[in-house]
Amino acid sequence: MKPLASLLALVGVCTTASTALAAQPEVDSGTTAWMLTSTALVLLMIPGLAMFYGGLVRTKNVLGTMMHSFTAMAIIGVLWVVCGYAMAFGETIGGYVGWDPEKVMLSGIDQTIMEGGIPEYVFAMFQGKFAIITPALIAGAFAERVQFRGYCVFIALWSLVIYNPLAHIVWGGGFLTGDAIDFAGGTVIHISAGVAGLVAALYLGARRGYPRVAMHPNSLVMTMIGAGLLWVGWFGFNAGSSVESGLKTGQALAMTQIAAAAGALTWICLEGLLHKKATSLGLVSGILAGLVAITPAAGDVLPGGALVLGILGSLFSYLGIVMKNRLGYDDTLDVFGIHGVAGIIGAIGLTFFLRDVPEAGLTTQLGHQTAGVVVAMLASAIGTLVLLLLVDKTVGLKLDERRELAGLDHSLHGEHGYGLLNPN
Secondary structure, eight states: OOHHHHHHHHHHHHHHHHHHHHSSOOOOHHHHHHHHHHHHHHHHHHHHHHHHHHHHHGGGOOOOOOOHHHHHHHHHHHHIIIIHHHHSSEEEEEEEEEEGGGGGGGOOTTTOOOTTTBBBHHHHHOOOOOHHHHHHHHHHGGGGGOOOHHHHHHHHHIIIIIHHHHHHHHHHSSTTTTSOOSSIIOOOOOOHHHHHHHHHHHHHHTTTTTTTTTTOOOOOOOHHHHHHHHHHHHHHHHHGOSSSSSEEEEEHHHHHHHHHHHHHHHHHHHHHHSSOOOOHHHHHHHHHHHHHHTTTTTTBBBBBHHHHHHHHHHHHHHHHHHHHHHHHHOTOOHHIIIIIIHHHHHHHGGGGGGGGGGOOHHHHHEEEEEEEEHHHHHHHHHHHHHHHHHHHHHTBBBBBBHHHOOOOOHHHHHTTTTTTSSOO
């Protein structure tokens, strides 16, 4: 009887293993290929952002400014693997943050295929690029005046304390998941980064000499190339957020293109009407405003809605920058004026252009969208202020006058972006 029992036990084990294997989704090679491409496109946006920001600052700060974006790739890239993914997409804890020991160090996903047919590694890396670019966006608000070590500590803490919980709340199973629509990060990324940038700019104060001293961009050519890379990368940013390779992907990609073009055209038309000339800086600002505005809505609105959101995002961002200049605060590269303002326009405005009316009705959906915006703004504003105080009082954040006047490149990195050219 013992050999028979052993045989039956072996058959049972094999049957269980076969059932488990059958339950595992098969890899969809088409979807996986698209998600791999999207991941690379979103990563391309970070050097694009570095060029966009780097071209807008003075010559003596070009490398230091670009370092902010590239350093985020290193710091957040490691933190995301260690615990960020587990915090954003683990089992919910009270609806505010996630945690899953199997996602810590990505230790339990080595053989996991998700329902859409992609390896979980791919999804984790795709989301990791979003986690990297968000704090890199903030850096534009305090460009030319922060300590490098302070910046490194700040973005590490900001990612852990603000980004990861907010990503969980909206996308990962938290209390707004399934209610507030944020297709690709208008709320989680752009509003949170824009508000953080505004708080940081107000806390740190203006650059020495601002606005009395002219602070011209060192290379608008570099900025335009950076904007082009951002536009290309945004197709992965938005269309990749469908986490499929099908109809929704095509819809999101088309709406992204439409809104970006509408935003760019709106801005240069405004400049033409008001100042009788269109500028390269205005053109790229309009591109970004349109892209930001469509980000939360890309998979859920029709072309007419994409056009309107691109126009409104650009219009209100333009007005936001005009207001900044009148109020006199120094958001160096207009992080709040573009990302914060256009993000709010897109997150709330999408309600009126949805392809499919939600069962709960538009009024309820508008409430969900407003709740998402308010949560992102409050979490980012309060959390950023606390972190700024903590970092500034410990490792230091604001540059002293001597180093700021010398420039980030020489005083913090011992280099010059343009060799023997005058660093001023």
